[in-house]
Structures are given as structure tokens and as C-alpha cells.
Amino acid sequence: MSEKFKAKKGLDGIIADDTHVSHVEVEEKRLHYFGYDINDLCANCSFEEVTYLMLHGELPNWMQLKDYQQVEAHNRNLPTELVEILQRTPKYGHPMDYLKLGVDYLGIADDHNKVGENSLAINLRKALWLIPKLPTLVANSYRITHDMPLVLPDHSKSFSENFLYMMRGKEAENELEIKLLEASLILYAEHSFNASTFTSRVVASTLSDYYSAISAAIGALKGPLHGGANEQVMHMLLEIGSVDKAEAFLRDKIANKAKVMGFGHRIYRKGDSRVGIMTEMGKELAEKKGLTKWHDISAVLEKIMVEEKGIFPNLDFPAATAYYLLDIPIELYTPIFVVARITGWTAHIIEQHEDNRIIRPEANYIGPAKRTVNPLKSRK
Template structure:
């Protein structure tokens, strides 16, 4: 009999503190999100995605030389093994991008030069490679399925600008580049969300980085974790196509007990701090691209839901209209979440392996009372 006291956790482990971490701080009551102690508002206003990656991986901001070196390494790793390109060409053209990404990341592990090395420096190198490669794979698959050529990256461009170049085939405007850059910062990490926890559980078995990230992507694919911004945009599309009043449309959804995606959060009890920036970005981008309707519909929905249901918009709500006006297809919204969150996932895998203990909780048995007995088939 174990000497440890069994603690009974709530369903879904809500509110349970499962580990310690130096990566991400959240105060749900105050609406605070910080990476390495630096507030997300400050990072969104002053930093860039590359610098944020360094902060997550190393726990501090980089010097000028350290940032330059990281950008060079990200650029050098912005390439895919020909076998991966072949795989992307051979999967069914109607395959879901998240399914393709999950399988492709697993395949990447076969070709990684550090695949058998699980030490700290090797895993940082894998984190850099995966950050570059996942962005490339998402963009490359989208072009391949549309019958377009795969675009070569530009070493002079930022990570955000390169992704838009690889996706759309042309250099983005500075406004579009900065908008995606901020979106990547905002989505980079969020403590022990479902996909990050899945990655840490896998890593804790002393499995490899690629297996842990494959686990994370599998968890992100689930509609209760990823995909909410896709659902948001489908609502916006239906309202636009029907010419319906946004408030009346959502009122009818509520009357039919339908979920309005993009509102409320398991952790935040006030406005999601990421939504603050995405709201502004959506407004600016929608207006600058001549598509103000997407922000206007979104804003009316947000105001009504907040008034009627006392729910705040979360990170998914305004990312829907933001990604759309950046020229990103709806079924790529969740893969782009992975393009950003790979920085946080890999940071958590590194942290887990640096001070590891197998994650092995218990289950509260609620089945038939013990002991039961085997009964011959003829007597059942």
C-alpha cells in the first residue's frame, strides 16, 4: 500500500496545479499573461516572434548577438528534406491540414540529425528546427493541394514575413507582417493547456521531442482545444452571406442553445489579454484591406454576447477575422496556432526533460464493486 495520500481531483483537472514552470505566468482574475515574467502587452507592443522564442527557450531576452544568431539559425533550418516534400505531394488533396501536419511532424523525426540525442542543447536545436519546419510544412502543403509551386524562403525576411511569403507567393506588406508577428507572439504559450500538457506527459516518459510534439498536435486537433477560431469565422461567413443582422443571428443561436465560439475561457475571468491586441489588429487590417465588414460583424457580436451572457471574447474570436484578411484559408487557422505554439510546446518539453519525473496520476475507480467473480458463459 502506498504511503502517499490519494488526492481526488475535479473532472478535467480544473484548477489543479500539476507542476512548476518558469515559462508562463497567468493570473486569470486579473487578466494577466506573461512569458518569463514579461507581460504579454509589452511583448506584443515591443518584441517580435524570434525574440519571444528565445525568451521561452532560455528564460531571458537575447542580446543583440544572441538574437542575430537565432535568426540565422532559424533561416538555415527553413528547409525540408525532399522526402517530406514528397510526402506532402502524395497525401490526399482533401486531407485535413491538421492530420497532414501531425503525420509530417512525426516523419520529420526520422530525418532529424539529433533524433537519438535527448540532451538539453540537442533539444534546443530541435526546437529551432521544428519552429522553422512546421511553418514551412503548413505553407507548402497549402500550395501543393492548390496545384501551386512551393515557394523558396527569403533569408532576409522575418519568420512572420517568410510564412506569408511561403503561403501567398508574394512578400507581405509591413502591416500584414507585423500583424502576423504579433499573433504569433500572442499564441506562443499558455501554460498547461491540453496540448502542452500532452507534450509534457509524452516527454516525461523520456520519449523524443518529435513524439512529444506529435502528441501536442493530436491534442490541438480536438475541437475543444483548437479550431474555435474556425468556428467563429463560419459564423461570420453565414451572417455575411445571409445578410442577417449579427445581433439577431446570434440571438437565435442562443435561443437554440447553440454555442457561440470565441467567448469565455477556462482560466480567465476577465478579458483575455490576447483578445485586446487581436481586436485592434482585426480593426486595423479589415479597414486597411477594404474589408471592414468582418470587423464590424465581429464587434456587434462581441458587444451583444458580453451584454447578454456576460462573456468576454477570447483569443480565438478576433483571430478569425485577422487571419482571413491576411489571406489565410479557414482550415489553416488551427495549423497556424501550431506554427506559433511550437515555440511554447518545445520550451515545455525542454523544461520537462531538464528536471524530469514520470507523470503518472491515478484514477478514482467507479466501476462494479470489488470483488466480482468470473461466471461461466452458460450461466450469464
């Protein structure tokens, strides 16, 4: 019998498989997608280019990008039947559940979606049909449940500009708003074997279909310890309300050993490689709007957490402030994460199917010792 290894709780520190998709350099606080530093990607690429990178492993040339943009814009509309289903669902549901419902329906509506057929060509076709629809699904499921008129996608706008337009129902006020949302999508696009990505790979490893793997990943991202943190960060900042209350609020949290949302990360012990870009761009928009108090409060929290606890902010911390400055409803912060991360999930699903082995770990049993079953009438 082969020797077995017992992993730490939560599989902490375990390398589950090889990947070409992304790499975190913890000590240098760097994150790379297919070898490209995210700082370079944010500075030089659109989200469409990064999406193409996730689907193909290479950045597009000019013609490839134009072809992708044409397909993406063409596939933004939702089927009428899905809109009607959303209009009949209860309005008190969680926004992430509407996304799961939408993805599951789109999997049913795809008449070429067959269980066990997961070639690269098939997965790419599904991704090119689904990814463009998610912004429309996010924006309009929210609008439906809040009795607001639908906003149809504008096919003349870029992916990020159109997404912002649909969420708010109004045009961007300046180019910085579009760039800020776009940067957040690039930064959220991929992050190695995080909980939702690993979920997508587990489902894909059973040779289930692309839509099922994406739907399962959305369910994992719904949890506040993963995707929901950015919403909780903004609720925390709103509760604090002003800079003069920030220190007392945080010290009370620390004294009561309460979790401070937006701080800490399983991988990053010395700081999240993505925070700097998001913080600086957010500050630029805040100064442009004359509304810097959220960054001022954040600075107080960060200073105390780093100096006294040695815990650094993660991407959710500055992203929450950025989205609030963009006038995006707080309930949509986690669904925005989905719109970005589906690109990374897709890359991992494709990679899993290229060299598949079902993911099936074992458990260390610590339950009762062997027992016999007493007849029902003799049990106390």
C-alpha cells in the same frame, strides 16, 4: 495509506507542477512570458526574439538575435523525401495530420534522435532544426493538397514575412500585414498548462523524444475545443454575413443553448488578456482595406455575450478576422497556431526534462462491482 484527493472533471483548478515559462494574472487580465508582459513583447519584439526567449528564458542581445536569425533562416527547407511523401498522401486529410506526419518524419530523419537522450543541448538542437521548418510544412502541405505550386522559403525575409509569403504565394501588401501576423504568433506562443502543452509535458515526462512530444501536442491542438476554434469563428461570421443578421443569429444560438465559438475560456473569467491587441491591429488593417463588416458583426456578438451572458471573447475571436483579412485560407488558421505554440511547447519540454518525474495521475473507479466470469456457453 496516504489520503488521496479527487480532482474536478477536466482537472479544473488543479496545479499540476511549477513552471518558469508563463504566468496568467486572471484578475488583472495579464499574461507574462518569463516575466515579460505580452503587451511589451508585442510592442517591442519580433517573433524571433520571443522564440529565443522561449528557448533560453531570456531575451537575446543584438548578436544573439543575429545568430539565431541566421540559423533559423538556414533551416527552413524541407527534406526532398518529405515533400515526396506529402505528394503521395491522400489530399482529403486534415491539415493538422499533415503536420503530425511531417514532424514524425523529421524525427525519423534526425539520425541523432535517440530515445531517452533529452539534455538541454540536444533539445535545443532539435528545436532549432524543427521550428524553422514548420511554416514551410504548413504552407506547402496545403499547397500540395490543393494542386498549387510549391513556394520555397525566402531566406532574406523575416520569419513572419516569409510565413505569410509562403501561405499566400505573394508578397505582403504593406508592413501592417506582417506586423499583424507577427503579433498573432507572439500572442499564441504560450499559455501555461493548456491541453496541448500539458500533452507535450506528459509525453516528455516518459523520457520520450522531442519530436514525439511535439507530434502529440499537435494532435491535442487539432481538437475544436482547443486549437480549431479560430476556424469555427470565421465560419460563423461568414454564415452571419451581415451586421443586421448578427443579433438574431446569436439569440437563436443562446435560446438553443448552442456553443458560440470564440467566447469563454477556462482561465479567463473577466476577459482574455490577449484580445485587445489583436482586435485593435485587426481593425487597423480592416480600415486600411475598407472592409470593416467583420469587426462590425463581431462587435454586436461581443456586446450581447458580455452584457447578457457575462462571457468574454478569447483570442480565437479576433484572430479569425485578422487571418481572413490577411487572405489566409481558413484551413490554415489552426496550423498557424502550431507554428506559434511550438515555441511554448519547446520551453515546457525543456523544463520538464530539467526536473523530470513521470506524470501519472490515478483514476476514481466507478465501474461495475466485482463479478465472476461465466463460461461462454452459459452466457445469455
